[in-house]
Amino acid sequence: MSDRSVVVTGLGAVTAAGMGVEALWRATAAGESGAREVTLPRDYGQIVKIAAQAPALEVTDVFPDKRPGFFDRATTLALAAAVEAIGDAGLNDAGSLGPRTGVIVGTGIGSFGTIEDGVVSLLGGRRPDPLSIPRAMTSAAASQIGMAYGCTGPTFVVSSACASSAQAIGLALQMLRSGLADRVIAVGTEAVITPGGMKGWEAMRVLSPDRCRPFSKGRNGLLLGEGAAALILETAGLAGSRGARVRSRLMGYGTTSDAKDILRPDAEGARSAMAMALDDAGAAPEAIGYVNAHGTATVLNDTTESEALGRVFGQALAGIPVTSTKPVHGHTLGAAGAIEAVITVRALEERFVPPTINFLEPDPHCPVDCVPHTGRAHAFDMALTNSFAFGGINAALVFGRA
Template sequence: MPNHNAAPRIVITGMGAVSAAGVGAQALWRAARDGVSCVRPLKLERPYAGRIKIAAQVPDFDPAAHIEAEWLPYCDPFTQFSIVAADEALAQAGFARKEAGGPRTAVVIGTGIGGAMTIDNNAYQEYKLNRRPETLTVPRLIPSAAPTTLGMRYGAKGPTFALASACSSATQAIGEAFEMLRAGRADRAIAGGAEACVINGSIHAWEALRVLTPDFCRPFSQKRNGMTLGEGAAVFMLETLESATARGATPLCELAGYGTTSDAFDPLRADVEGPTRCMRLALESAGVKPEDVDYLNAHGTATYANDITESEAMRQVFGDAPPPVSSTKPVHGHALGASGGLELAIVISALREQIAPPTINFLEADPKCPVDPIPNQARKMPIRVALSNSFAFGGINATLAVRAI
């Protein structure tokens, strides 16, 4: 096991979220803790004749209520979500806007698609209405729009980039920011994920893969039949413990470890070995043993094969009795590149309140998923160390480990 004693400890001093539960990390946590599904009837700007009629969309979001008018022409909804989440994170961390920036502040934002709504709208205007693209189409749609906008907003002049690894994007973005701080390349990082993909084109595309449920997302349960698409953003302020202590900040938790692997196996199907090694690397990075883990927030998509694969990987790491596990995707949807961020925000709140959120919509145990899924009701329990898993198409895996401080 590597010796990380000489490496700086990394803490999270602020977090923010925009989700199907509304604006705010606390709104997201309340929904997850209380088992309140935020999946609603699908709302789209243009007619939609598909089979799937539900999604976990951000309700009643008015960007002008949160973001200055001069920024909005450059911002696809995924960038809007990231701004609102980042503003919340920095405020909780105790930073006025430009105080967080400087040459030693990095920005890393994960996204699976980037400006999906801009792409969809532009395609509709060009092919259906025969109109020319809007002037700012390119700055709105590029995945780097979110991190560069945040960099400009806060004056962050350190390493700044977007990270795209499908459903692992946010978790990898946070993990790579963690590694940058641990390696001494920066003192602070604004990191997370954002996605705004509930649009006509995306829904039809996901329908074609046969992975969306028409009714209830039921991770690890018998009769599970797929996931529900979601959207949103979660952003975190990462700092070295030394930096946070020097300015009198109170950390929410320690970001203790990170693992990432690739299955190199199949474009769509998950493999057991890659996620197993990923979780082990996160534990090794954090300097903790499997038996030290009290709670695990699973990737838990509720697709038939993926839940079986993830369950087997957990048993490979933890033995016959993995720690209590929940998937919160039935609450906030599968927000693709933002999911790992939303789930980390929930994990941090679970750690701080010592309550593990439930896996809702659970019917009965599947013998092929022999884990404790915390079915339907939250569980008050000691949580000192927790993991959060994200496993993506293409076999890109990422796991974060957090610890109470």
């Protein structure tokens, strides 16, 4: 067990595409959007009525013995993704995973629905649910996953807006390399498709009223999404000792902060995160065969990310597919890094680049090959996935074929 390089042995996901990783991959590869008119418990006169809403789900659907009162939707989604990943990694019969297994969850807001419901109760003169606090605490998902699988190693939450779960995966990489753990369940989760969540994002005027169009001329905003994804990350030594199937290698991580503006992205900050991830992976830029872009379809993000990619890859950028899958599963905020990491691993396995759908025409400010409309077969062995957040927090991950 001396090899402390890091491998992916299990994947799990719950998204607008449905339950499971394969539902997500099929939709992403085929370019089938999960955008739908949302179902909400209260109507506050939303103007934007579409989002990428995940299926209805109760914790008892995945753990019949759990008490639903302790589980916010974000926690339920996280646990469902972890259940699939644990099974995919061949750990269903492993028993308590013990002190050498950690849990790191990335989420931007956490239990938003519980907080919103509590406020509604107070404003209506009603008593809040007595379980509001254990359900709403940001660390609830990490704690519940740890309890479900007997993980007594490091367990915590990373909350850095849309970079949250990419940072969670990156921190897991560092923990495994350093010897702090031998296995980490890394998860991203978010559930903000609520009346308040929709209204808040609508008020920022960044939601598209029709279609999410990354890198396209005429793009007009993002598609809000919800969901969760989980990756079982292990040292290669541990994976080998138990004969686990290796799905991918996690090779590099870079994270930086712009330290400039709470909302406006900065190309240099994004560039430095990507460069750091490549350096950490020991990879030259030309080794990257696919970039899963942050690609939110806002005017500023796509222009800035394109500029940053140009600074990293130079003239070689024209030959690298750079796609955004957010029109399929939505911008899932803190869960985005994990969901897109799962897609990146599947793309490496299939040697297939998913498309950027809803594309209208090229934007000269976004000179990337975004593989419009239809995905393509593409032989590549290493991929980069980006996550850039409000607050100027940037994260990039490098994955390689098994």
